[in-house]
Amino acid sequence: MRWPTIAVGLVGYLLLFGVLTIQDQLAGPQPVPYTEFKNQVANKNVGALFARGNSIQGELKKAAAVPDEQGRTYQQFSTERPTFATDDLLAELTGGAATVRATPLVAQRGFLANLLISFAPMLLLVAFYVWMFKRQQGAMGGLLGGGKKKRVDPETVRVTFDDVAGIDEVEAEINEVVDFLKSPEKYRRLGARAPKGVLLAGAPGTGKTLLARATAGEANVPFFSASASEFIEMIVGVGASRVRELFTEARKVAPAIIFIDEIDTIGRARGGARALGGHDEREQTLNQILTEMDGFSGHEGVVVLAATNRPDVLDPALMRPGRFDRQIIVHPPDHKGRVEILRVHTRKVPLAADVNLEQLANSTPGMTGADLANLVNEAALLAARRTQDAVQQRDLTDALEKVQLGTARNVVIPEAERRRTAYHEAGHALLGMLQPGADPVRKVSIIPRGRALGVTLSTPESDRYGFDANYLRGRIIGALGGMAAEQEVFNIVTTGAESDLEMVTRIARSMVGRWGMSERIGTLSVLPAEGDPRMFGISNGLLDAVDEEVRRITDECYAEARRLLRDNRDKLDAIVIQLLLRESLDEQEIYAAAGITRTVNKPSPTPIPA
Ligand code: ADP
Ligand code: MG
Numbered sequence: 001m002r003w004p005t006i007a008v009g010l011v012g013y014l015l016l017f018g019v020l021t022i023q024d025q026l027a028g029p030q031p032v033p034y035t036e037f038k039n040q041v042a043n044k045n046v047g048a049l050f051a052r053g054n055s056i057q058g059e060l061k062k063a064a065a066v067p068d069e070q071g072r073t074y075q076q077f078s079t080e081r082p083t084f085a086t087d088d089l090l091a092e093l094t095g096g097a098a099t100v101r102a103t104p105l106v107a108q109r110g111f112l113a114n115l116l117i118s119f120a121p122m123l124l125l126v127a128f129y130v131w132m133f134k135r136q137q138g139a140m141g142g143l144l145g146g147g148k149k150k151r152v153d154p155e156t157v158r159v160t161f162d163d164v165a166g167i168d169e170v171e172a173e174i175n176e177v178v179d180f181l182k183s184p185e186k187y188r189r190l191g192a193r194a195p196k197g198v199l200l201a202g203a204p205g206t207g208k209t210l211l212a213r214a215t216a217g218e219a220n221v222p223f224f225s226a227s228a229s230e231f232i233e234m235i236v237g238v239g240a241s242r243v244r245e246l247f248t249e250a251r252k253v254a255p256a257i258i259f260i261d262e263i264d265t266i267g268r269a270r271g272g273a274r275a276l277g278g279h280d281e282r283e284q285t286l287n288q289i290l291t292e293m294d295g296f297s298g299h300e301g302v303v304v305l306a307a308t309n310r311p312d313v314l315d316p317a318l319m320r321p322g323r324f325d326r327q328i329i330v331h332p333p334d335h336k337g338r339v340e341i342l343r344v345h346t347r348k349v350p351l352a353a354d355v356n357l358e359q360l361a362n363s364t365p366g367m368t369g370a371d372l373a374n375l376v377n378e379a380a381l382l383a384a385r386r387t388q389d390a391v392q393q394r395d396l397t398d399a400l401e402k403v404q405l406g407t408a409r410n411v412v413i414p415e416a417e418r419r420r421t422a423y424h425e426a427g428h429a430l431l432g433m434l435q436p437g438a439d440p441v442r443k444v445s446i447i448p449r450g451r452a453l454g455v456t457l458s459t460p461e462s463d464r465y466g467f468d469a470n471y472l473r474g475r476i477i478g479a480l481g482g483m484a485a486e487q488e489v490f491n492i493v494t495t496g497a498e499s500d501l502e503m504v505t506r507i508a509r510s511m512v513g514r515w516g517m518s519e520r521i522g523t524l525s526v527l528p529a530e531g532d533p534r535m536f537g538i539s540n541g542l543l544d545a546v547d548e549e550v551r552r553i554t555d556e557c558y559a560e561a562r563r564l565l566r567d568n569r570d571k572l573d574a575i576v577i578q579l580l581l582r583e584s585l586d587e588q589e590i591y592a593a594a595g596i597t598r599t600v601n602k603p604s605p606t607p608i609p610a
């Protein structure tokens with residue numbers, strides 16, 4: 001049922017009710033005063049009469065005029081006999097030859113009609129519930145009760161490996177799945193067991209969902225997809241039956257792919273931090289998935305793909321042999337991958353001759369496929385707004401600035417605050433430039449964007465895969481540079497350093513508790529990726545020691561930041577003057593303002609795995 005149906009029902013009900021009431025009133029007996037009735041009795045004009053208690057209904061022999069209403073006459077009437085009346089009504093009536101009847105003159109509204117009217121609100125209510133239920137089912141993908149199947153036919157999935165760029169590393173592995181789905185016979189003949197479950201793991205936006213769809217598109221098999229988060233939204237017990245249905249449907253049309261997105265929402269390890277509620281539902285749904293996968297003999301030709309951003313929190317039961325025993329790590333793209341992804345996404349975008357995607361890829365290390373797709377789209381929007389025929393390099397760099405730094409806000413900042421912000425950002429930038437081995441400073445600006453009053457952007461020279469302790473200390477010193485500069489120059493602490501401090505704490509804690517970079521803690525992994533370390537048998541004493549080490553590192557870094565700024569106060573002031581003048585400085589301008597010649601840093605020769 002849709003809203004219109006309900007509206008029609010409601011209007012219908014009101015109409016019916018209205019008509020019945022009006023009809024009652026129009027066709028029903030005319031209420032008359034008792035005195036009028038007595039007049040008619042006296043005139044011997046009353047033909048028939050029915051009384052119940054003091055209520056009287058009757059019919060006149062000849063129609064009479066309605067009292068006080070001109071032009072209207074009545075024949076049937078009703079009236080009330082006052083209890084204090086002492087007249088001998090019966091005698092008078094029989095004198096006038098009136099029949100006193102045993103049944104009402106006017107038929108009351110039929111029993112059925114009354115029933116209908118009194119039940120109508122309930123019927124409406126029931127109809128409403130049915131509608132709500134149907135709607136909920138629809139929202140659940142409609143696999144219950146034979147709603148529309150959430151199956152995507154290979155014809156409609158027009159995504160192939162051509163649309164996925166920079167996946168050379170994983171292509172071989174994923175091709176194996178494609179080959180199996182394309183010709184399962186080949187494998188069956190040799191008695192080879194097919195891959196049952198493949199887990200795609202990687203940061204958000206790296207193209208896991210895209211890769212799964214492309215696998216189906218490439219193998220030209222049906223693609224059944226479900227997001228694990230939708231299972232949890234369902235009412236209890238439905239998640240498991242939805243899973244059953246998904247597998248049944250897939251088996252029917254095998255070879256096929258079942259794709260479960262965001263599997264970490266239901267597949268979290270016990271003891272990890274879980275959201276409250278929906279607990280049983282997760283477990284039931286997860287168990288159902290595992291049961292279905294265990295039930296495969298391996299010859300059904302159904303491959304289950306799952307994606308997650310958090311492989312580290314998954315229940316190990318998921319990764320047992322015969323389940324998701326293959327893992328494909330999808331990394332953010334490297335320089336070559338970024339160029340290819342930019343090519344894919346600019347296929348349908350007219351590009352001006354000056355566009356250099358290689359150069360754009362240079363300044364986008366760390367960005368994922370989704371980020372790059374977004375960047376291209378922003379640039380196209382900009383070009384359209386500037387009424388150009390093609391996207392120029394300028395649009396791309398402006399879009400990059402917007403994506404990396406946020407949209408500029410149009411607010412007037414008081415001069416004193418502007419100056420303080422300039423020192424804060426100059427502090428970050430100067431320390432970034434002074435640290436040997438730190439990422440070069442790309443941009444400094446005191447134009448307010450989002451919640452921030454200013455930004456300093458540093459990005460690595462080329463892709464980095466691991467970081468050494470020195471580099472991380474440099475990052476902490478740089479991040480503390482803003483706060484240190486404010487304190488050095490104005491001797492105040494402001495709220496402006498909130499996100500800087502968050503980052504500093506995160507890096508320092510990881511250095512000590514996860515990466516073995518503190519001699520006192522040594523080579524212990526104290527802080528788990530998630531959850532309470534004490535659950536993993538870490539003692540309170542060790543945790544206290546971690547806290548002390550974190551404090552020691554940040555204190556040392558802060559002192560170093562202040563010392564560097566004090567020693568280079570002239571450079572700091574020079575950057576601030578330029579910043580206040582121009583609001584936004586690019587790489588060359590910053591280094592020029594500080595009088596520092598930029599040295600090209602190479603990241604550590606042997607990358608350290610992260
Ligand atoms: P994930 O599932 O890993 O979070 P998605 O697959 O949803 O990421 O990616 C979002 C979008 O980003 C895709 O629809 C696509 O437009 C773009 N994208 C991501 N990775 C790639 C890639 N390797 N090649 C081309 N486009 C990509
Ligand atoms: Mg996804």
Ligand code: ZN
Nearest residue numbers: 482496497500
């Ligand atoms: Zn800052």
